[in-house]
Amino acid sequence: MSNDNSSFRDMNFKDKVLAVTTILFLIVFSISFVLGIAYFGFAGIFSLLGVNYNSFYSLLIFVASYYLVGIITDIFSKAIVRVSSQFISGKWNLLFARMMIDCTVTWLLIFTIDEIMHSITIPFPIEILLAVLLFIIGVALEDKKD
Template sequence: MSESGQPPGTPPGPMSFKDKSLAVSLFVLFIAFVVIFVFAAVFFLITGTFAILGITYDSWQSILSFIGMSMVSDLVLGGLLLFPKVLCAMVFRHSPRWQLLLFHLLLQFTFDLLSVHYIDEWMDGVTIGGGAEVGFVLIMIAIDTLIPDSRKKRTLNEGPPQDRVR
């Protein structure tokens, strides 16, 4: 017998309305706390990075629109970068993997730098200096490289396609 007087493995009795409402309330408060914490951490991380790099902005809306436009341009450039990446994988077929990875990072850096520069020129609410643009792009590439993606990791570990002799 367990401490409750029931044999082990027996489900507990029904919960009262007070117990159910307490459990649901605590769960909702926990989820709300987690969502607010994550949003605040991401938002202050971004604004803190902006302050360190010397990026000036007029309002919170201009930061949010800058981040939104950066995400949209990243999606567009991701599609546009697919062709050069496949082309360089075919050209560097017999090269070591580190050269292919270095060339991919150079392509990504160039396209991201152009994207951030044009978004900066287009927006009046956010002002980024030349060095801050490079620093911001390097931080974006570092985050993109460090975030695990099983498809990306698998293709990088396999390396460029090799001619197989049967």
Template sequence: MKKNGFFRGFKIFGGNLIAIALLGLVIIGSLLLGIGTYFLGFAGFFYIFNVEYDSLYYLLLFLIFFFILSYFTKLIAKLSLIIFGPYLKTKKRFIGMKFILITIALWLAIFIIDEMMVEITVPIWTEILGALLLSIADTAFKGKMKKIVIIKKK
């Protein structure tokens, strides 16, 4: 019986194991590309605004702590939005309050990490601008993802 499948061409080289390993490498490569882009984006942003840091290791440590802490601060912001959401009468006020709360949450994460790490010195206006840019990107990409999901459901 002849099998017609995706992995049939890999039987010569040792079976499905090679296909799965190659697929894993592609997934790991794409994850590393995304993380590297985010890292270099932060490094470029810090370079433009003359943020002083001792080495790239401390910048990577800053980003790791930022990911962890921003998750919790954004969670608190979303919970407070759930609490105050019914009091906001229009959709514009709700979106504006969401944007403000996410910006404050991201700024708080950057501020706390900046104060904890003495190896990195970020001026206050750079912290605010970074939080503002991140919240704009967060809002823009969240809207696109919801549109994609809605289109796929139809």
């Protein structure tokens, strides 16, 4: 009887450690790469928009806070969009409603983090522009099957 796990059982301890270490390294590298792109993306956008922050560490805290709290707020905004889409007809009307909901939730998130953190200063018009820009980037990068 052949088992798919028999090749892993036949490996010696050194080979198993090497395999597990390699897989963990690839996972950590992948996550770090994505987080690095997000960090430097925010750094670039903030540089272009003239946002002031005290250090790269404060920017890192802002980006981490944005994504951690954003996961929760994104769930609520998607639920609101899904419910409201039942009452809105037309592709453009739905897109506009989705834009208003997503941009409002994103702006509230950016505003809240900006107010809590004293090491970063984002002017009000830049907060709005940033929320709209993040919505456009999100729409451009999302899966088109919906």
